[in-house]
Amino acid sequence: MTIKKLLIANRGEIAVRINRAARELGIATVQVYSKADKDSLAVRLADEAVDIGPPQASKSYLNQAAILAAAQSSGADAIHPGYGFLAENAEFAAAVEAAGLIFVGPTAQSIRLMGDKVAARKAAASAGVPTVPGSEGRLESADAAFALVERTGFPVMIKAAAGGGGRGIRIARSAEEFHHLMPQAQAEALAAFGDGGLYVEKLVEGARHIEVQVLGDGRDVIHCFERECSLQRRRQKVWEEAPSPSLTQAVREKLCASAVALARAVNYRGAGTLEYLYDERTGEFYFLEMNTRIQVEHPVTEMITGIDLVREMIRIAGGEPLRIRQDEVRVSGHSIEVRINAEDPARNFLPNPGTVSALSLPGGDGVRFDSMLYQGYTVPPFYDSLLGKLIVHDRDRPSAIGKLERALAGLGVEGISTTKPLHQALARDADVQAGRFHTAWLEPWLEAHAASLAMTSPPPSAKVTP
Amino acid sequence: MATQQIFSPLPGIFYRKPAPDKPVYKNDGDAVADTDTIGLIEVMKSFNEVKAGAAGRIVRFLAENEEAVMAGQPIAEIDV
Numbered sequence: 158m159t160i161k162k163l164l165i166a167n168r169g170e171i172a173v174r175i176n177r178a179a180r181e182l183g184i185a186t187v188q189v190y191s192k193a194d195k196d197s198l199a200v201r202l203a204d205e206a207v208d209i210g211p212p213q214a215s216k217s218y219l220n221q222a223a224i225l226a227a228a229q230s231s232g233a234d235a236i237h238p239g240y241g242f243l244a245e246n247a248e249f250a251a252a253v254e255a256a257g258l259i260f261v262g263p264t265a266q267s268i269r270l271m272g273d274k275v276a277a278r279k280a281a282a283s284a285g286v287p288t289v290p291g292s293e294g295r296l297e298s299a300d301a302a303f304a305l306v307e308r309t310g311f312p313v314m315i316k317a318a319a320g321g322g323g324r325g326i327r328i329a330r331s332a333e334e335f336h337h338l339m340p341q342a343q344a345e346a347l348a349a350f351g352d353g354g355l356y357v358e359k360l361v362e363g364a365r366h367i368e369v370q371v372l373g374d375g376r377d378v379i380h381c382f383e384r385e386c387s388l389q390r391r392r393q394k395v396w397e398e399a400p401s402p403s404l405t406q407a408v409r410e411k412l413c414a415s416a417v418a419l420a421r422a423v424n425y426r427g428a429g430t431l432e433y434l435y436d437e438r439t440g441e442f443y444f445l446e447m448n449t450r451i452q453v454e455h456p457v458t459e460m461i462t463g464i465d466l467v468r469e470m471i472r473i474a475g476g477e478p479l480r481i482r483q484d485e486v487r488v489s490g491h492s493i494e495v496r497i498n499a500e501d502p503a504r505n506f507l508p509n510p511g512t513v514s515a516l517s518l519p520g521g522d523g524v525r526f527d528s529m530l531y532q533g534y535t536v537p538p539f540y541d542s543l544l545g546k547l548i549v550h551d552r553d554r555p556s557a558i559g560k561l562e563r564a565l566a567g568l569g570v571e572g573i574s575t576t577k578p579l580h581q582a583l584a585r586d587a588d589v590q591a592g593r594f595h596t597a598w599l600e601p602w603l604e605a606h607a608a609s610l611a612m613t614s615p616p617p618s619a620k621v622t623p
Numbered sequence: 624m625a626t627q628q629i630f631s632p633l634p635g636i637f638y639r640k641p642a643p644d645k646p647v648y649k650n651d652g653d654a655v656a657d658t659d660t661i662g663l664i665e666v667m668k669s670f671n672e673v674k675a676g677a678a679g680r681i682v683r684f685l686a687e688n689e690e691a692v693m694a695g696q697p698i699a700e701i702d703v
């Protein structure tokens with residue numbers, strides 16, 4: 158069944174991205190929107206647009222009944238959920254199919270399975286994919302815990318089973334420390350929570366965040382290599398690249414093969430991402446979770462492989478088989494994406510909605526700007542701060558960083574503050590240039606550079622070199 | 624006694640409670656100190672406290688829980 162009319166159940170830059178892919182496939186588009194998004198670029202680009210409610214996401218973009226009603230009234234035959242909102246809601250995916258429509262994504266069953274941490278870990282283990290070693294359940298005795306850590310090795314985290322939010326966590330770096338801390342942790346857990354049950358998990362220090370892009374059609378699965386997203390602030394990715402600057406070819410092959418094994422084991426359909434922690438010192442990687450949707454940072458994979466992931470996921474949803482063989486997926490050059498958010502790095506990333514009074518965009522070979530902006534657009538305060546993503550591609554990583562600096566200099570968003578100055582500072586940083594970072598690297602860096610970032614607040618009429 | 628308004632410092636969604644399952648910060652008629660929190664404004668998924676800004680007594684709220692508000696919109700009246 159080929160898709161003729163696609164409803165886009167999302168907003169912002171990803172709605173624009175999906176619209177472009179649909180248009181290139183000759184598919185008509187229906188854009189749903191909240192009252193706050195009436196003037197959005199996504200609405201302007203769509204063939205039809207349907208108002209689904211007030212600004213609050215809970216009453217619009219998360220309103221399943223309103224979205225399904227919009228699909229029925231507009232005659233759409235498929236729904237693309239984008240990322241966030243309803244993208245990983247198994248109940249919604251099932252409701253879309255029950256309404257006789259196509260859900261552009263995996264089955265409700267896959268979403269449910271991968272959304273359940275314990276079930277996902279089990280599926281990984283049976284597909285031979287390593288997870289962070291630790292106790293599968295609560296440990297009642299210190300002896301049982303010690304037997305376990307002798308296998309996992311140190312350092313380990315000791316956590317109270319009844320705890321949460323980091324409470325009651327202790328880190329043991331040796332057997333001696335472990336024997337000292339374990340009874341303490343047990344007594345404290347009992348006193349604090351009335352439950353002395355503990356979990357033990359290996360602590361992967363200085364870990365990198367590496368993820369593998371997969372594409373499946375429900376029968377076959379291929380990988381499109383990895384992305385590295387270690388530069389994070391408050392667990393939000395800030396700068397992503399492909400390929401990872403830290404993997405050896407041998408580890409890359411093992412990692413990507415493990416992702417395919419797991420995705421195959423669950424007969425995965427559509428675009429998905431398997432996230433891993435990577436310990437550079439040991440070369441070990443550990444599966445964290447699978448995201449059963451297209452991700453924000455998908456363009457870096459598209460740039461290095463030449464595969465249009467959104468187009469492929471729409472074709473697959475329409476019933477076509479995977480048309481790319483694994484041996485046809487090749488890495489060419491290096492790509493970096495930086496997130497341009499409406500946040501002011503000079504003022505501790507204060508959110509900054511408002512009107513874009515002037516907009517100038519960089520161009521040239523290997524420069525791509527996926528965004529929801531246009532001149533005169535008023536960024537509403539109700540949703541996340543992502544305005545767009547500046548993506549560059551070049552022959553190698555140093556050239557890509559050079560191109561990123563050039564492209565950032567040519568990006569001018571006036572009227573609101575953005576994270577552009579942060580990316581300019583990162584691109585000039587020696588550690589970033591050498592690829593020396595991990596998931597806990599950026600936050601101390603931001604503290605150390607707070608003073609210089611505070612001076613980056615551009616005057617309203619900052620000069621832009623096109 | 625004079626009645627004055629408390630304005631939303633930011634555009635966003637106004638909340639009267641710290642969390643959905645918690646009671647409201649303040650009720651109509653409650654006494655407030657100037658540094659008391661009377662609500663939250665959610666701007667781009669970040670939450671910002673709204674302070675009373677003056678000591679007095681809340682007459683009434685002008686914005687409802689989960690209402691979309693503009694910067695500078697009055698959200699409550701207080702007698703000071």
